[in-house]
Amino acid sequence: PMKTVAVLGGGIGGLAASYYLCKSPQVTKVIVLESSSRFGGWLWSTRRSDGAVFEHGPRGIRPTGAVGRNTLNMVDDLGLAGDVLPVTYSHVASKNRYLYVNKQLHRMPSGISGLLRTVPPFSRPILWSVGMEILVKKSKEDDESIHSFVSRRLGKELADIAVDSLCRGVFAGDCRKLSVRSCFPVLYNAEQRRGSLALGMLLGSGTVPVVPARPLAQRSAKESWAQWSLRRGVESLPESITGFLQKSSRVELHRHAVVKQICPSASGWKIHLEDGAVSADHIISALPAKALSSTLPSSCQPLIQELQDIATVTVAVVNLEYDGSILPVMGFGHLVPSSEDRSLLGIVYDSVPFPEHNKPNGHTTRLTVMMGGAWFQEDFGDPETVKEEHLLQRATEAVQTHLGVTSVPSWSWVALERDCIPQYYLGHHRRVDSMRTFIKKKNLSLSLIGSSYDGVSVNDVIFSGRTAVEELLGIV
Ligand SMILES: Cc1cc2nc3c(=O)[nH]c(=O)nc-3n(C[C@H](O)[C@H](O)[C@H](O)COP(=O)(O)OP(=O)(O)OC[C@H]3O[C@@H](n4cnc5c(N)ncnc54)[C@H](O)[C@@H]3O)c2cc1C
Numbered sequence: 001p002m003k004t005v006a007v008l009g010g011g012i013g014g015l016a017a018s019y020y021l022c023k024s025p026q027v028t029k030v031i032v033l034e035s036s037s038r039f040g041g042w043l044w045s046t047r048r049s050d051g052a053v054f055e056h057g058p059r060g061i062r063p064t065g066a067v068g069r070n071t072l073n074m075v076d077d078l079g080l081a082g083d084v085l086p087v088t089y090s091h092v093a094s095k096n097r098y099l100y101v102n103k104q105l106h107r108m109p110s111g112i113s114g115l116l117r118t119v120p121p122f123s124r125p126i127l128w129s130v131g132m133e134i135l136v137k138k139s140k141e142d143d144e145s146i147h148s149f150v151s152r153r154l155g156k157e158l159a160d161i162a163v164d165s166l167c168r169g170v171f172a173g174d175c176r177k178l179s180v181r182s183c184f185p186v187l188y189n190a191e192q193r194r195g196s197l198a199l200g201m202l203l204g205s206g207t208v209p210v211v212p213a214r215p216l217a218q219r220s221a222k223e224s225w226a227q228w229s230l231r232r233g234v235e236s237l238p239e240s241i242t243g244f245l246q247k248s249s250r251v252e253l254h255r256h257a258v259v260k261q262i263c264p265s266a267s268g269w270k271i272h273l274e275d276g277a278v279s280a281d282h283i284i285s286a287l288p289a290k291a292l293s294s295t296l297p298s299s300c301q302p303l304i305q306e307l308q309d310i311a312t313v314t315v316a317v318v319n320l321e322y323d324g325s326i327l328p329v330m331g332f333g334h335l336v337p338s339s340e341d342r343s344l345l346g347i348v349y350d351s352v353p354f355p356e357h358n359k360p361n362g363h364t365t366r367l368t369v370m371m372g373g374a375w376f377q378e379d380f381g382d383p384e385t386v387k388e389e390h391l392l393q394r395a396t397e398a399v400q401t402h403l404g405v406t407s408v409p410s411w412s413w414v415a416l417e418r419d420c421i422p423q424y425y426l427g428h429h430r431r432v433d434s435m436r437t438f439i440k441k442k443n444l445s446l447s448l449i450g451s452s453y454d455g456v457s458v459n460d461v462i463f464s465g466r467t468a469v470e471e472l473l474g475i476v
């Protein structure tokens with residue numbers, strides 16, 4: 001029987017865990033501790049007074065797979081179904097994604113399945129690479145970089161351009177360092193279980209958790225949604241969960257509550273804040289790994305070091321608004337491979353998938369330029385000292401050279417997002433296993449959730465909250 005659970009961190013991971021805890025009668029009290037002045041973490045939207053919406057974090061959430069369905073079920077349950085803005089597979093924003101290579105935009109197929117179709121600027125049909133791929137022997141290594149994996153199976157060209165860009169557009173990271181096993185388990189499992197990506201895609205190669213679709217998820221499947229957002233921005237999701245939690249007398253929500261230290265005690269944990277302390281029987285940490293590391297007592301080595309070793313990258317996110325329809329192409333946006341421009345990751349054409357977020361009757365175009373990531377320091381230096389004006393100038397210059405837009409933006413917002421995306425480097429799975437083994441061995445009543453461990457997407461993070469609660473309550 002669980003009594004009090006403390007949830008550290010009020011990003012989407014912590015909120016999701018609290019939501020699932022709240023649904024269980026076994027839990028008497030949930031204490032959410034968030035250091036900042038708002039809940040939601042990287043889910044962060046600006047709503048301008050004229051009605052325009054700008055996203056500084058995630059902007060489109062995928063509805064597919066078990067984790068996608070799970071999030072839609074939550075959205076449905078929270079009563080947000082009427083606010084969903086779906087983008088179907090047939091929409092131009094789903095069909096058109098571009099690569100900026102050799103100073104030109106090239107249309108590419110989207111997603112991982114896109115690797116299996118023909119894409120310029122490549123020199124041979126992808127079908128050829130895929131045909132040959134079936135003949136490539138499977139690796140005996142227990143992990144490999146994404147770049148090495150794709151080079152070996154599909155050829156260097158696809159690795160250098162398509163996969164390099166894909167990793168920048170999801171992890172803001174370097175595919176030469178990222179782990180295929182942890183970042184793209186579907187690809188890793190396809191090779192391990194079927195001997196080939198092509199066969200893996202055809203026959204399936206994973207064990208998918210069972211998540212039945214409730215009405216909204218059913219609608220998403222029927223209407224073939226490729227992604228969705230919310231009328232007042234993605235931040236409505238954490239706001240709505242917070243509203244749900246506030247209605248429960250068993251939940252305490254604390255903002256401005258910086259967790260300083262956590263100490264195992266006879267009955268569970270003592271959690272020290274800047275002012276005062278709270279006790280809990282169990283802790284669900286939804287903090288970034290490094291933040292959790294700095295709160296643990298020295299008796300928790302080597303866990304402290306392993307948490308510390310999970311790297312993160314900093315991304316500069318620049319939202320721009322232009323008067324009129326200024327785009328030369330329609331689509332989701334474009335990515336830039338590291339060989340073309342190391343620190344310019346890509347540009348999202350937000351107005352195309354989500355015109356509802358434009359200023360009403362305004363005829364404007366909203367773009368988001370993403371910069372830095374694994375290449376941040378190299379190009380911009382120390383995030384502490386980089387100037388906003390410099391980031392804004394780099395962003396508007398890229399819009400000019402990549403898209404031929406010569407006009408000046410009518411509105412802009414620069415956000416320097418420090419350590420916002422964890423990087424799952426080679427051996428990440430071993431590190432995560434080792435941390436969880438240590439926790440079990442030491443009988444620590446502690447769950448690790450959030451983007452540092454089992455996937456960075458909003459869906460993955462929400463699902464990690466659900467899994468931790470089910471394990472805690474003995475549901476699985
Ligand atoms: C620019 C950008 C674009 C993205 N785009 C997408 C996308 O399109 N689709 C998608 O699925 N995902 C996207 N993501 C990824 C996704 O948004 C994140 O991985 C996810 O929001 C992480 O949630 P989290 O709860 O694990 O962490 P966080 O949001 O980092 O939450 C952690 C919380 O802990 C708090 N905290 C830190 N230290 C302490 C402390 N000592 N005490 C108390 N509280 C503390 C923080 O203030 C924060 O609120 C994007 C991320 C970024 C940055």
Ligand SMILES: C=Cc1c2[nH]c(c1C)Cc1[nH]c(c(CCC(=O)O)c1C)Cc1[nH]c(c(C)c1CCC(=O)O)Cc1[nH]c(c(C)c1C=C)C2
Binds near residue numbers: 098169457
């Ligand atoms: C240019 C930088 C970034 C862009 N988005 C992100 C970064 C770092 C962050 C991000 N984007 C996606 C996810 C979640 C993945 C998931 O599993 O759901 C994250 C953390 C979604 C995504 N965006 C692109 C792709 C190929 C994906 C994967 C899922 C899918 O196929 O929908 C492409 C892409 N991202 C950005 C641009 C400009 C772009 C391509 C045109 C911005």
